[in-house]
Structures are given as structure tokens and as C-alpha cells.
Amino acid sequence: xxxxxxxxxxxxxxxxxxxxxxxxxxxxxxxxxxxxxxxxxxxxxxxxxxxxxxxxxxxxxxxxxxxxxxxxxxxxxxxxxxxxxxxxxxxxxxxxxxxxxxxxxxxxxxxxxxxxxxxxxxxxxxxxxxxxxxxxxxxxxxxxxxxxxxxxxxxxxxxxxxxxxxxxxxxxxxxxxxxxxxxxxxxxxxxxxxxxxxxxxxxxxxxxxxxxxxxxxxxxxxxxxxxxxxxxxxxxxxxxxxxxxxxxxxxxxxxxxxxxxxxxxxxxxxxxxxxxxxxxxxxxxxxxxxxxxxxxxxxxxxxxxxxxxxxxxxxxxxxxxxxxxxxxxxxxxxxxxxxxxxxxxxxxxxxxxxxxxxxxxxxxxxxxxxxxxxxxxxxxxxxxxxxxxxxxxxxxxxxxxxxxxxxxxxxxxxx
Numbered sequence: 001x002x003x004x005x006x007x008x009x010x011x012x013x014x015x016x017x018x019x020x021x022x023x024x025x026x027x028x029x030x031x032x033x034x035x036x037x038x039x040x041x042x043x044x045x046x047x048x049x050x051x052x053x054x055x056x057x058x059x060x061x062x063x064x065x066x067x068x069x070x071x072x073x074x075x076x077x078x079x080x081x082x083x084x085x086x087x088x089x090x091x092x093x094x095x096x097x098x099x100x101x102x103x104x105x106x107x108x109x110x111x112x113x114x115x116x117x118x119x120x121x122x123x124x125x126x127x128x129x130x131x132x133x134x135x136x137x138x139x140x141x142x143x144x145x146x147x148x149x150x151x152x153x154x155x156x157x158x159x160x161x162x163x164x165x166x167x168x169x170x171x172x173x174x175x176x177x178x179x180x181x182x183x184x185x186x187x188x189x190x191x192x193x194x195x196x197x198x199x200x201x202x203x204x205x206x207x208x209x210x211x212x213x214x215x216x217x218x219x220x221x222x223x224x225x226x227x228x229x230x231x232x233x234x235x236x237x238x239x240x241x242x243x244x245x246x247x248x249x250x251x252x253x254x255x256x257x258x259x260x261x262x263x264x265x266x267x268x269x270x271x272x273x274x275x276x277x278x279x280x281x282x283x284x285x286x287x288x289x290x291x292x293x294x295x296x297x298x299x300x301x302x303x304x305x306x307x308x309x310x311x312x313x314x315x316x317x318x319x320x321x322x323x324x325x326x327x328x329x330x331x332x333x334x335x336x337x338x339x340x341x342x343x344x345x346x347x348x349x350x351x352x353x354x355x356x357x358x359x360x361x362x363x364x365x366x367x368x369x370x371x372x373x374x375x376x377x378x379x380x381x382x383x384x385x386x387x388x389x390x391x392x393x394x395x396x397x398x399x400x401x402x403x404x405x406x407x408x409x410x411x412x413x414x415x
Contacts, residue, residue: 003286006255007119009300011072014120014272015127018229018415021244026313027198029380035122036238036402041205042284058390064153069183070143073203081346088164091138092267100140101201102361105283110413113341121188128291136222137149137150138148138150140375145368147219150186150294152381154169154170154171154196155169156168156195156196157169158195161183161209161210162209162210163195163197163209165193165194165207165208165209166193166195166197166237166292167192167193167195167223168195169195169196170194170195170196170197170199170206171197171198171199172199173199173201173204174199174200174201174222174385176192176204177203177205178190178203179191179201179203179205179219180203180215180217180289185299188205188219190203190205190237191204191205191206191207192204192205192206192209193207194206194208194209194211194220195209196210197210197211197212197213197220198213198214199213199214200211200212200213201214201215201216201218202213202215202217203216203217203218204217204218204219204220204227205218205219205220205221206219206220206221206224207219207220207221208220208221208222208223208224208225209223209224209225210224211223211224211225211226211235212226212227212228213226213227214228214229215227215229215230215231215233215244216230216231216232217231217232218230218231218232218234218242219234219235219236220235221231221234221235221236222235222236222238222239222240223238223239224235224238224239224333225237225238225239225240225241225250226240226241226242227241227242228241228243228244228373229240229244230242230243230244230245230246230248230259231247232247233245233246233247233248233249233257234248234249234250234251234325234351235239235249235250236249236251237250237251237252237254237338238254239246239253239254239257240252240253240254240255240256240265241255241257242256242257243256243257243258243259244258244259245257245258245259245260245261245263246260246261246262246264247261247275248260248261248262248263248264249263249264249265249266250264250265251264251265251266252265252266252267252268252269252270252281253268253269254268254269255267255268255271255272255280256271257271257272258273258274258277259271259273259274260272260273260274260275260289261275261276261277261280261286262276263275263276263277263278264279264280265279265280266279266280266281267280267281267282267283267284267285267298268283268284269283269284270282270283270284270285270286270295271285271286271287272286272287272288273286273287273288273293274288274289275288275289275290275293275304276288276290276291276292277292278290278291278292278293278294278295278302279293279294279295279296280294280295280401281294281295281296282296282297282298282299282300282319283297283298284298284299285297285298285299285300285301285310286300286302287301287302287303288301288302288303288304288309290303290304290305290306290319291305291306291307292304292306292307292309293305293307293308293309293317294308294309294310294311295309295310295311296309296310296311297310297312297314297315298311298313298314299313299314300313300314300316300325301314301315301316301317302316302317302318302330303316303317303318303319304318304319305317305319305320305321305323305334305413306320306321306322307320307321307322308320308322308323308324308332309323309324309325309326310324310325310327311324311325311326312325312326312327312328312330312340312341312343313329313341314328315327315328315329315331315340316329316330316332317331318331318332318333319333319335319336320332320334320336320338320349321335321336321337322336323335323336323337323338323339323347324335324338324339324340324341325339325340326339326340326341327340327343327344327345327358328343328344329343329344329346330342330343330344330346330355331345331346331347332346332347332348333346333347333348333349334348334349335347335348335349335350335351335353335364336351336352336375337351337352338350338353338354338362339353339354340353340354340355340412341355341356341359341361342355342356342358342360342373343358343359343361344358345357345360345361345370346360346361346362347360347361347362347379348361348362348363349364350362350363350365350366350368350379351366352363352366353365353366353367353368353369353370353377354368354370355369355370356369356370356371357370357371357372357373357374357375357386358373358374359373359374360372360374360375360376361375361377362372362376362377362387363376363377363378363379364379365377365378365379365380365381365383365394365398366380366381366382367381367382368380368381368382368383368384368392369383369384369385369386370384370385370386370391370392371384371385371386372388372389372400373388373389374388374389375387375388375389375390375391376390376391376392377391377392377401378392378393378394379391379393379394380390380393380394380395380396380398381396381397382396382397382398383395383396383398383399383407384398384399384400384401385399385400385407386399386400386401387400387401387402387403387404388403388404389403389404390402390403390404390405390406390407391405391406391407392406392407392408393406393407393408395407395408396406
């Protein structure tokens with residue numbers, strides 16, 4: 001079709017060129033015009049034929065154009081879809097770029113963490129080596145942990161054994177239960193605030209440092225105390241100790257109770273070995289046993305018996321019941337209700353005898369009195385030696401009143 005159009009155009013161009021610029025005569029001009037008209041008609045015919053021949057091609061072109069317009073529309077739709085997809089892809093790319101940045105940041109953090117872990121690993125390796133060195137000599141066989149060639153030391157972290165306590169640095173063997181609140185009281189609330197103590201048992205209180213608390217419901221309540229056994233015992237003053245028994249109290253500095261029931265050593269350096277409800281309340285006073293005895297003067301002592309009282313300095317009672325030694329260095333050996341009330345006086349035994357003179361003595365008997373300095377009554381009943389260095393050897397109601405006087409006789413003699 002393109003060839004036919006090209007030929008037609010060339011023919012028309014040649015026709016125009018062949019026309020003369022100007023006819024010489026009218027007739028010639030008419031002839032020329034007629035010739036030209038004929039040529040035009042011929043040309044029109046040829047053009048008509050040409051266009052008739054071209055109509056199928058034009059229709060085909062139009063149809064092809066319509067088809068191509070559909071394809072163009074489809075392509076435009078596809079392009080629109082592709083643009084939408086491209087927008088989504090661009091969004092995904094942006095998201096992926098953000099994810100990549102996040103991953104890169106995470107990787108940087110991981111690298112930092114890895115570096116930190118490597119540092120920590122090196123430190124742990126060093127620590128493990130140090131621990132292995134430290135635990136050289138520590139071994140376990142079955143249920144036994146053995147420490148060889150070393151000491152075991154536990155500290156509170158306060159800097160010194162006697163620093164303010166914080167409840168730490170104790171060696172505790174057991175479950176460290178609270179003290180039991182017995183009916184009727186007698187024990188304080190649980191208090192485990194001490195440091196640097198050895199704790200062995202149940203229901204133990206420890207409030208200071210350097211102490212040993214063992215047994216059941218016992219209290220180590222001062223510096224360097226020890227309660228090593230028994231039940232409901234208390235050591236509440238510095239350096240005090242209770243070895244055992246029940247309800248015993250060592251409340252004087254350096255005092256001690258070895259055992260028994262309800263005994264109290266409240267004087268400094270006082271001691272009670274045993275017995276029940278005995279009290280040693282003065283400096284270096286002591287009671288060895290018995291019941292309800294009281295040693296209330298400095299360095300006084302009671303060996304035993306019941307309800308005896310030694311309240312003279314360095315006085316002593318060996319036994320008996322309800323005896324009293326009130327003089328300095330006075331003594332009662334035994335018996336009942338005897339009294340040695342002056343310095344260095346003594347009653348060896350008997351009942352209701354009194355040695356009330358300095359250096360006086362009653363050896364025995366009943367209701368005898370030695371009231372003169374250096375006087376003595378050896379025995380009998382109701383006798384009195386009131387003179388200086390006087391003596392009554394025995395008998396009944398005899399009296400020696402003069403200085404260095406002496407009386408003796410049978411039980412029924414009066415002279």
C-alpha cells in the first residue's frame with residue numbers, strides 16, 4: 001500500500017510540472033485546459049481506483065489500529081500494575097533497607113556483646129584458675145568435705161572481730177530455727193544479730209561476737225560468751241559461760257554456771273557448779289551445789305546444802321540447811337540454822353548455834369553461842385562463851401564469861 005501512494009504522488013507532481021506557465025492563444029489555452037481536464041479526470045479515476053484498492057488496506061490498518069489500541073490499553077493497564085508493583089517493591093526495598101540497618105545495628109551490638117563475652121570469658125578463665133589454686137587441698141569423698149593443710153575462716157565483712165555486728169560471719173551447724181516461746185515467758189524473741197559466733201543446735205539467740213551457742217533455746221547475749229549445752233540457759237555478760245543444765249543464767253562478767261537447774265551467777269567471776277536455784281551474786285563468789293543457796297559477798301562460797309547464805313567477805317558454808325556466814329572469812333561447816341557472824345568465826349555443825357565473836361567457834365551441839373573474841377563452845381546445848389578466849393567444853397546451859405575462862409561438865413551440871 002505504501003508503494004501505490006508513492007506512485008500517485010509522483011504522477012501528480014509530474015503533471016503539475018508539465019503544465020506550461022502561460023498559453024500563447026486562447027484556443028491553445030482552451031486546448032491545454034481540456035487536455036489538463038482530461039488528465040485531471042484520468043488522475044481522478046486513477047485516484048479513485050487507487051483509493052478503492054487502498055480501502056481494504058485502510059480497513060485492515062484501522063482494524064490493526066483498534067487491536068493495537070486494545071494492546072496499548074492492556075499495556076497501559078500492565079504498566080499501571082507494574083507501577084503499583086514497583087511502588088510496593090520500592091516500599092519493600094525501603095523496609096528491607098530498614099531491616100538491614102537494624103540487622104547491621106544488631107550485628108554491631110552482637111559484636112560488642114561478643115567482645116564483652118570474650119573479655120568475660122578471659123576473666124572467668126582467670127577466676128577459674130584462681131579458684132582451682134585456692135581450692136587446692138579441698139576434696140570430697142562421699143558425704144565428707146576434707147580441707148587439707150588450711151584453716152577455715154568466716155568473717156562478717158565489717159573489718160574486725162569486735163566491729164559492730166551485722167548478723168553475718170557466723171558458723172551455723174543446723175537450721176538456725178527461732179527460739180521457742182515457752183508458755184509463761186522466760187525467753188525473749190528470736191535475735192540472731194551477732195557476728196563471728198559458732199552456732200550448734202536449735203532455737204539459739206546470738207547478739208554479739210566471739211561467742212559459742214549450743215544446745216536448745218539458749219542465749220549467748222554478750223561479748224565472748226559461751227553456752228555449750230542444756231536448755232533455756234543464758235550467758236548475758238561479757239566472758240560469761242553456761243556449760244549445761246536448764247534455766248541457768250550467767251549474768252556477771254566472766255561468771256559461769258556448769259549445770260543444774262535455775263541457777264544464777266550474777267557476780268563478776270562468780271561460779272555455780274550445779275544444784276538448783278542457787279545464786280552467786282558477788283565478786284568471785286561460788287556455789288558448788290545444793291538448793292536455794294546464796295553467796296552474796298565477795299569471794300564467799302557454799303559447797304552445798306539448802307537455803308544457806310554466805311554474805312560475809314571470803315565466808316564459806318560447807319553444807320547443811322539455813323546456815324548463815326556473815327563475818328569476814330567466817331565459816332559454817334554444816335548443821336541447821338547456824339550463824340557465823342563475826343570475822344574469822346566458825347560453826348562446824350549442830351543446830352541453831354551462833355559464833356558472834358571475832359575468831360570465835362562453835363563445834364556443834366544445839367543453841368550454843370560463842371560471843372567473845374577468840375571464844376569457843378565445843379558442844380552441848382544452850383551454852384555461852386562470852387568472855388575473851390573463853391571456852392565451854394560441853395554440857396547444858398553452861399556459861400564462860402570471864403577472860404580466858406573455861407567451863408566443862410556433864411550434860412546436867414550447871415557449874
